[in-house]
Amino acid sequence: MQHQTTIGKTVTYTGIGLHSGQDVTIRLNPAPIDTGIVFARVDLPGAPQVAAKASNVTSTMRATTLESGNAKVFTVEHLLAAFSAMMVDNCIIEIDSVEPPVADGSSMPFVELIQQAGIIKQDAIRKILAVSAEQTIRHEDKFITILPYNGLRITFTSINSHPLLGVQFGDYEITPETFIKEIAPARTIGFMHEVEALKAQGLALGGSLENAVVYDAENVLTPLRFSDELVRHKILDVIGDLALAGCVRGHIIAVKSGHTLNTALANKILANIIETV
Known part of the structure; x- marks a missing residue:
């Protein structure tokens, strides 16, 4: 317990x-x-x-x-x-x-x-939420699923058209130690071609090279902490969004998932869980 x-x-x-x-x-x-x-x-x-x-x-x-x-x-x-x-x-x-x-x-x-x-x-x-069967959220070519698992494991595939990004894959057993070393330092990603559109929507008004990894059309403008920092940050987002369900246990597998699918899965988990201690 x-x-x-x-x-x-x-x-x-x-x-x-x-x-x-x-x-x-x-x-x-x-x-x-x-x-x-x-x-x-x-x-x-x-x-x-x-x-x-x-x-x-x-x-x-x-x-x-x-x-x-x-x-x-x-x-x-x-x-x-x-x-x-x-x-x-x-x-x-x-x-x-x-x-x-x-x-x-x-x-x-x-x-x-x-x-x-x-x-x-x-x-x-502590109330631990463990799924008893697979739960999946899909939208077009994106999905996120959780399988029964004794622990918290996240397997994520990120696919981005930028020439320096492409396909990135991450697979981590999430513990405090692993999170601190491998996931927590990974920063949010931004693209110069999106900046004006975002600001027009009232978004990214505080964004800068000091608080994001920024790419232009061909280059990364911010020194990377990890060669695959994008997928590590995607995993970070999954952890934060699924925390909205509580203390979740399972193996999460995702391809191109974002906040919309992550939070939808959090709601689905709450509707289909068994509670253990």
């Missing part, structure tokens, strides 16, 4: 939102058992809250958005991936803007924030 956990003390991080371009501070706070991961919009009257649950997803355009009443936050997946992979169950995140900091475009700054706070065991059993 595994016990629920929370962080050991309050810690803060200040930065800029990737899409909003707004300055933002997040404060991670210890939380009681069965709280889950909850965002509190302290910049709004009454500090309304929204829980990191698949049922609260309202948009998946370029990022995962959560809403409940007046509380709205988006681009939550990098932060949620850190909580999930580091096995932190309960935390209240006070946030004074609509979007967490992008930091360097990866989950690593959030891992380090959690490590700074420490992780403490709580007097309650």
Whole structure:
């Protein structure tokens, strides 16, 4: 049996939102058992809250958005991936803007924030969600599936037409140690030809060479951390999006999946799970 956990003390991080371009501070706070991961919009009257649950997803355009009443936050997946992979169950995140900091475009700054706070065991059993049969979401040439598996394994194939990207394949057993070494440092990817269109939609207003891996038509403009950084970041996104279902166990296999399919699978898992401890 595994016990629920929370962080050991309050810690803060200040930065800029990737899409909003707004300055933002997040404060991670210890939380009681069965709280889950909850965002509190302290910049709004009454500090309304929204829980990191698949049922609260309202948009998946370029990022995962959560809403409940007046509380709205988006681009939550990098932060949620850190909580999930580091096995932190309960935390209240006070946030004074609509979007967490992008930091360097990866989950690593959030891992380090959690490590700074420490992780403490709580007097309650962790609820582990294990599928009893294959569950799949498909759309055209993209899919994501989960198979019964004793652990969390993610196998992802990314296919991109850029000459420096092409087909990238990643297959990882997700543990805190593997996440820190192989997945958490992988940054979000951007393309110069998309920048103007994104900004016209009010997106990527805070994006830069300091918080994304950027490609032009022929070159990468940012030094890579991994030769296959794209597929590693795709796996990071899967971890963050599936955290919206809870503590999931299974073998996830995906081809060209993104936030829309990931979060749809999270909802499907919740509708077709067995709960174990």
